[in-house]
Amino acid sequence: MSLNYKSQNLLINNIPIKKVVRGNSTPFYLYSYEKIRNNFNNFSNYFKKVDPLICFSVKSNSNIFIISELGKLGSGADVVSKGELMKALKAKIKPHRIVFSGVGKTEEELLHAIKKKVLLINIESESEAILINKLSKKLNCITNIGIRINPGVDAKTMSKITTGKLDSKFGLLKSDFLKFCKNSKKYKNIKIKAISVHIGSQITSIGPYKKTLDFLLKTIKSSGISFEFVDLGGGFGIPYSKKDKIIDIKNYAKLVETFKNKLNCKIIFEPGRFIIGNTGTLISKVVFVKKSGKKYFIIIDAGMNDFMRPALYNAKHEIIPVLKSKKRINRNVEFVGPICESSDTFLKYKNFTYINEGSLVAITNVGAYGSTLSSNYNTRPLAAEIIIKKGQIKVIRKRQKISEII
Numbered sequence: 001m002s003l004n005y006k007s008q009n010l011l012i013n014n015i016p017i018k019k020v021v022r023g024n025s026t027p028f029y030l031y032s033y034e035k036i037r038n039n040f041n042n043f044s045n046y047f048k049k050v051d052p053l054i055c056f057s058v059k060s061n062s063n064i065f066i067i068s069e070l071g072k073l074g075s076g077a078d079v080v081s082k083g084e085l086m087k088a089l090k091a092k093i094k095p096h097r098i099v100f101s102g103v104g105k106t107e108e109e110l111l112h113a114i115k116k117k118v119l120l121i122n123i124e125s126e127s128e129a130i131l132i133n134k135l136s137k138k139l140n141c142i143t144n145i146g147i148r149i150n151p152g153v154d155a156k157t158m159s160k161i162t163t164g165k166l167d168s169k170f171g172l173l174k175s176d177f178l179k180f181c182k183n184s185k186k187y188k189n190i191k192i193k194a195i196s197v198h199i200g201s202q203i204t205s206i207g208p209y210k211k212t213l214d215f216l217l218k219t220i221k222s223s224g225i226s227f228e229f230v231d232l233g234g235g236f237g238i239p240y241s242k243k244d245k246i247i248d249i250k251n252y253a254k255l256v257e258t259f260k261n262k263l264n265c266k267i268i269f270e271p272g273r274f275i276i277g278n279t280g281t282l283i284s285k286v287v288f289v290k291k292s293g294k295k296y297f298i299i300i301d302a303g304m305n306d307f308m309r310p311a312l313y314n315a316k317h318e319i320i321p322v323l324k325s326k327k328r329i330n331r332n333v334e335f336v337g338p339i340c341e342s343s344d345t346f347l348k349y350k351n352f353t354y355i356n357e358g359s360l361v362a363i364t365n366v367g368a369y370g371s372t373l374s375s376n377y378n379t380r381p382l383a384a385e386i387i388i389k390k391g392q393i394k395v396i397r398k399r400q401k402i403s404e405i406i
């Protein structure tokens with residue numbers, strides 16, 4: 001993160017967070033542009049020799065300003081809905097740098113993508129290919145597709161974010177993939193350009209990726225097709241706490257390099273979390289400190305509607321004070337939101353810096369699947385999004401007004 005303390009104040013890129021809070025009501029998402037740029041450039045440098053097309057996964061963070069800044073750094077986009085496709089285009093990502101993924105794209109969504117001539121529509125069933133073929137025929141065009149394959153690899157990540165096991169809904173099984181390749185000539189209005197995989201998210205070791213590359217190599221050989229692109233998906237994990245493993249991307253890059261040289265194809269990646277996860281923090285205010293038996297509930301003004309990962313995935317996101325005190329609360333504290341659900345809870349600590357009603361806290365590493373998973377549950381407005389770029393505080397999405405929901 002780009003967070004650090006100066007005397008007792010929490011700063012983001014040298015700007016005191018309490019300064020950002022003047023003029024902006026909490027809770028709000030706060031991002032560091034510098035961190036986003038560094039993450040993108042780091043990723044790109046790891047794979048320099050592979051020279052991939054990097055398509056930022058828009059579902060991890062779909063703020064148009066952020067997509068557009070990534071576009072300027074050289075990113076394309078991986079989208080999973082018509083809405084995301086429209087956002088990516090609005091952020092000036094060129095259609096030939098956009099891939100469209102998803103198991104259930106509707107006719108309306110496919111039509112839009114076909115007309116916009118995106119680089120690839122990654123199909124996940126033969127039915128989808130038939131529909132694209134039919135729509136393209138009507139429009140008198142040929143559409144480039146990728147075929148998403150299910151490699152039967154367990155990414156060993158949380159069960160709710162693994163996608164590459166044989167019983168998962170994603171992609172074609174190998175036998176169906178080979179059958180499809182064989183019969184594909186009858187579909188005159190689609191052109192198979194790519195094979196694609198995405199085995200899950202928050203992957204912290206390269207073992208599953210290595211298995212996937214081996215699988216792809218064999219499968220591609222059996223298919224007899226020479227694919228112009230191999231889309232290796234995303235999923236690169238990040239450390240959320242000091243205990244978390246850090247993925248060895250350097251060594252993975254070597255494997256991909258060898259893989260690419262064997263096949264003579266172009267490589268696509270679709271990273272989301274790795275680019276954006278640690279660039280954002282959620283700033284929230286303590287509403288009440290409620291003593292209950294032996295523990296303190298710290299009730300903050302951010303709830304599971306603002307940030308769902310803890311409730312949805314049991315994800316742990318460290319919470320730090322915006323003003324550090326020398327005093328401590330030497331009791332169990334539990335940070336909770338205001339929503340009427342018991343799952344609306346964040347983290348528990350054995351003790352914590354002294355904070356009081358009105359104090360500010362920062363929930364860390366919320367840049368990926370934070371804002372994009374938020375909702376209007378309890379008729380609460382969506383939080384603002386703010387970015388620090390070159391010393392400037394810039395609101396990149398206004399806080400929703402309650403009147404806009406009603």
Ligand SMILES: *Cc1c(COP(=O)(O)O)cnc(C)c1O
Binds near residue numbers: 234270271
């Ligand atoms: C979600 C998703 C990604 C991005 O995953 P990360 O774990 O954020 O890198 C990439 N590709 C597809 C098809 C996805 O569904």
